[in-house]
Amino acid sequence: MSLTQKDVAKLLADSSPAVRAETTMKVASHFEAKDFTKEEKAVAEEIFRALVKDAEIVVREALSNSLKAADDLPKDIAMAMAEDVDSVSLPMLKFSDVFSDEDLIGILGQDCTAKQEAIALRANVSEAVSEAVIDTGNEHAVAKLVSNEGAEISENGYGRVMTEYKESEAVSGSLSRRPSLPASVSERLMNTLSDRLRHYIVSRHELDFDQASNLILQVRERATVSLLKEGSSQDELEKLVGQLHKGGKLTPSLVLRALCSGDMMFFECAMAELAGVKLKNAQVLIHDEGELGLKSIYNKAGMLMAYLPFVEAAINLHHEMEYSGEGNDREKFASHLLERLLTVFELPDQELAPAEMEYLVAKLQQYSA
Structure with a gap:
């Protein structure tokens, strides 16, 4: 696939949200598959920077779902989607490997329950991020964390879960079903x-x-x-x-x-x-x-x-x-x-x-x- 400035202008100027969403998915799929040359990749990234500001949520949702597995997505694009509404941010927060622990911990502190729960369900959660999930006070996020086999939880973290969430049946139930516990x-x-x-x-x-x-x-x-x-x-x-x-x-x-x-x-x-x-x-x-x-x-x-x-x-x-x-x-x-x-x-x-x-x-x- 070859991208030109004309393609960019057409994508950004089309008045139909459905067409922009469809085109967005096509461009993003080629980006995720690494089908672009270095120059085309740079053009695609500029397209994405424009699309994260698109007024139509359906376009931003299409972008997020199409780029959630792209491991070389620029951080600023990923963060822009992570700070968007839930339907745009959650796919990125749950699946994207672009975020650092510091990024995720910062998002966990924003007091958005849906985002906290998405981070708790990531394929790999470090001990530091697990501690931050426990810090949220969100029992549903903590229940998802302890049920997530990909989450690394320290023994101190487990102790906090059992102490701070001892009245939560959701947490105790998930903890009792976790296949591996100290x-x-x-x-x-x-x-x-x-x-x-x-x-x-x-x-x-x-x-x-x-x-x-x-x-x-x-x-x-x-x-x-x-x-x-x-x-x-x-x-x-x-x-x-x-x-x-x-x-x-x-x-x-x-x-x-x-x-x-x-x-x-x-x-x-x-x-x-x-x-x-x-x-x-x-x-x-x-x-x-x-x-x-x-x-x-x-x-x-x-x-x-x-x-x-x-x-x-x-x-x-x-x-x-x-x-x-x-x-x-x-x-x-x-x-x-x-x-x-x-x-x-x-x-x-x-x-x-x-x-x-x-x-x-x-x-x-x-x-x-």
């Missing part, structure tokens, strides 16, 4: 949701507060263990364990439930936290081939000694299976552990009564669920 953030979210669920159960069903609490505790512990199934880094696990301990939720049942699923790193971090020792020291004690290491840290952590044979069996099985946690290894691990426990409890040196053994096996089956 484990410590997920645990905090589950704690908030479980409190709501407890009150709902008490008000709607014939259960007292303690019964509802026990039910919620089991559900929450299972959910907490499920957070580990995607694999978490050591730093994330240490942070999660510290958070659980601080909130009084790092219970022996949770620790054992995680161990039943083969989450050795979580078990190690939990033992270190509960015993008040460094993780490296805890790992040495837990995997000591002698009899004293595991027993000493297990006792210092305040765990029930009746469960020690089960813990020893789980650790030995973990070593034997070279457990990876991938695929259906968790189910295999839990199944093999149940079989191993039945053997362990039948040994003559175990001083557990039949009722105690039955109780422990039942608990293990519950933890493995």
Whole structure:
């Protein structure tokens, strides 16, 4: 396609908005496809600078929709459309890669809810822009942000969302559906949701507060263990364990439930936290081939000694299976552990009564669920 000054004059002089819009789309499509020579590109840019001032909104809408994916669009043209009415600005704000973080943060501060929501839905949102979205106070924009997998959100950002928008069902719903969350953030979210669920159960069903609490505790512990199934880094696990301990939720049942699923790193971090020792020291004690290491840290952590044979069996099985946690290894691990426990409890040196053994096996089956 070849552009001339005559083409420019015709485009700008035509009195029909529909014709100008159609011509605008044709020129913009060739610009976006990089079909122009250097000289033609310069002419096209001058056309766009004139069109962003066109009195007819249909022309400006056509320009915005046609240029939203143009990665070499001059900044002044993009900004002119970004500052226009919603129907013109939103396509640019949601899709154009021309804007810098500073540009987007500035637009977020203009108190236009539709523009804030469009920015929250961009394919890639940096942590700085995410923080600015949270700053807006626009719960619908924040709900869209946390549902956007392309949005980078810091742990501090997540904390702000859960604190500043805790009454927003739209935000909490989007947050709970986000496929990837730091484990410590997920645990905090589950704690908030479980409190709501407890009150709902008490008000709607014939259960007292303690019964509802026990039910919620089991559900929450299972959910907490499920957070580990995607694999978490050591730093994330240490942070999660510290958070659980601080909130009084790092219970022996949770620790054992995680161990039943083969989450050795979580078990190690939990033992270190509960015993008040460094993780490296805890790992040495837990995997000591002698009899004293595991027993000493297990006792210092305040765990029930009746469960020690089960813990020893789980650790030995973990070593034997070279457990990876991938695929259906968790189910295999839990199944093999149940079989191993039945053997362990039948040994003559175990001083557990039949009722105690039955109780422990039942608990293990519950933890493995």
